[in-house]
Amino acid sequence: MALTDSTSMKLPIENPGAEDFLPLLGTDHVELYVGNAKQAAHYYMSAWGFQPLAYAGLETGLKDRVSYVLQQDKIRLVLTAPLKPGGGLNRHIDRHGDGVKVIALWVDDARKSYEETVKRGARSYFEPKTLKDEHGEVVLSGIHTYGETVHVFVERGKYSGPFMPGYRAWDPHYQPTSTGLKYIDHMVGNVGWNEMNTWVDFYARVMGFAQLVSFDDKDISTEYTALMSKVMSNGNGRIKFPINEPAEGRKKSQIEEYIDFYNGAGVQHLALATDNIIQTVGALRDRGVDFLTVPPAYYEDVLDRVGEIDEDLAPLRDLGILIDRDDEGYLLQIFTKPILDRPTLFVEIIQRKGAKSFGKGNFKALFEAIEREQASRGTL
Structure with a gap:
């Protein structure tokens, strides 16, 4: 589905035992913490056929990190690396190496998703927040899961930009072909x-x-x-x-x-x-x-x-x-x-x-x- 798609329609039930009280509409993106985001992005583009989508870093006002967003059909990867020593990003990479930090889930209502999961015992990663720019707004919230992995709920029904506020479109000359x-x-x-x-x-x-x-x-x-x-x-x-x-x-x-x-x-x-x-x-x-x-x-x-x-x-x-x-x-x-x-x-x-x-x-x-x-x- 397109980045701007949103739906509150009743989706077909495949697993009738599930309550589905959130509900989840799909995987929004997967964010990996990596030692070198620029080189990692080139690898996933060249070897895997991902296309460049969005970028955040010094040029967009970030001082401590850089992120490259790649997409292939409905799969979105965010590759994030630290720009300075110290802090949580470096600690995560030192402990785990490159790896998945965020499994972001696409929802119609990020506030409700947060409230429903926290009241059932989830540990908060961050409370609901709204990010805005000229393309609209995205609402995010997050909870902890196993290890240091987290789920971020992403509500993007009112957003038409390339990824989310804080990112700009990334359109380099190199545009590798998809691998399907x-x-x-x-x-x-x-x-x-x-x-x-x-x-x-x-x-x-x-x-x-x-x-x-x-x-x-x-x-x-x-x-x-x-x-x-x-x-x-x-x-x-x-x-x-x-x-x-x-x-x-x-x-x-x-x-x-x-x-x-x-x-x-x-x-x-x-x-x-x-x-x-x-x-x-x-x-x-x-x-x-x-x-x-x-x-x-x-x-x-x-x-x-x-x-x-x-x-x-x-x-x-x-x-x-x-x-x-x-x-x-x-x-x-x-x-x-x-x-x-x-x-x-x-x-x-x-x-x-x-x-x-x-x-x-x-x-x-x-x-x-x-x-x-x-x-x-x-x-x-």
């Missing part, structure tokens, strides 16, 4: 030992979400490692948050590795949707994005497991794309290697052909691929 990414399908959070149910309860009690599915250590395990996961979703299904925690295994799981290097709970990966995963992954690979690979044997019997699909198997095998099926249809998915220096944040590319699940049939192959990468880093 459409929207954020889901975002996964990693939390510590025995914390998953705490945050599942948080999203149910504080935000009105309901559980879609759960996976235990029997579902997500290999010879060496295991984890547990529960997927929380709002009523219209536009926001899905799987929450992972470690489980006992013979060696250190990817969740433990993440928490060790991120120094706490945080966003593990963004799942970005496409309508043509073969074209998207091919374009990303050509631009330098590295993906996890699975053994060729995975494809020997995959069609026996998932049944007939529309795509030819050969390009899926060449690119390393995984396939899984549920009662609603099938999905295609692939995962990058960590996209940062620390083995923390990575990206999933997903194409849904009716399926509403998360690739349970691929867990073993995927996690063995992750373990091979962990072994190469000496962290397994």
Whole structure:
């Protein structure tokens, strides 16, 4: 949807167990704190096909930070870096490395969203505030979630500018072509030992979400490692948050590795949707994005497991794309290697052909691929 779109219409219910009292209309943007926003912006533009949208920094009156806003279809990334030593931004980057700080949620009423969540037990990040410029106004409010991750509620129905007040349009000569990414399908959070149910309860009690599915250590395990996961979703299904925690295994799981290097709970990966995963992954690979690979044997019997699909198997095998099926249809998915220096944040590319699940049939192959990468880093 366009930046100026707003709606109070009743959205279709996909998760009837959710109360959806906010309601949430979608993901407005994801903000990452990074060490060098200019260079990070170039990476996400060049490698991922994001387009320049807006900028804030010294030229717009900011003295302590700079932010570049990128967009590809409905996905918006904000990359923010400090301009001076000290302060919260530097502390966050020193502790966590580059990583997701803000998951911003698009709402019709940011004040109501704040009031409804805080009265249910959310810890305030900041109270509702209104930002204004010649293009209109945006209302923001925020609450804390797991680790140092926060949700910011964004009400932009009365705004027609490029992003929000305080930013100016950013229109450089370099305008890379899209790679076909459409929207954020889901975002996964990693939390510590025995914390998953705490945050599942948080999203149910504080935000009105309901559980879609759960996976235990029997579902997500290999010879060496295991984890547990529960997927929380709002009523219209536009926001899905799987929450992972470690489980006992013979060696250190990817969740433990993440928490060790991120120094706490945080966003593990963004799942970005496409309508043509073969074209998207091919374009990303050509631009330098590295993906996890699975053994060729995975494809020997995959069609026996998932049944007939529309795509030819050969390009899926060449690119390393995984396939899984549920009662609603099938999905295609692939995962990058960590996209940062620390083995923390990575990206999933997903194409849904009716399926509403998360690739349970691929867990073993995927996690063995992750373990091979962990072994190469000496962290397994």
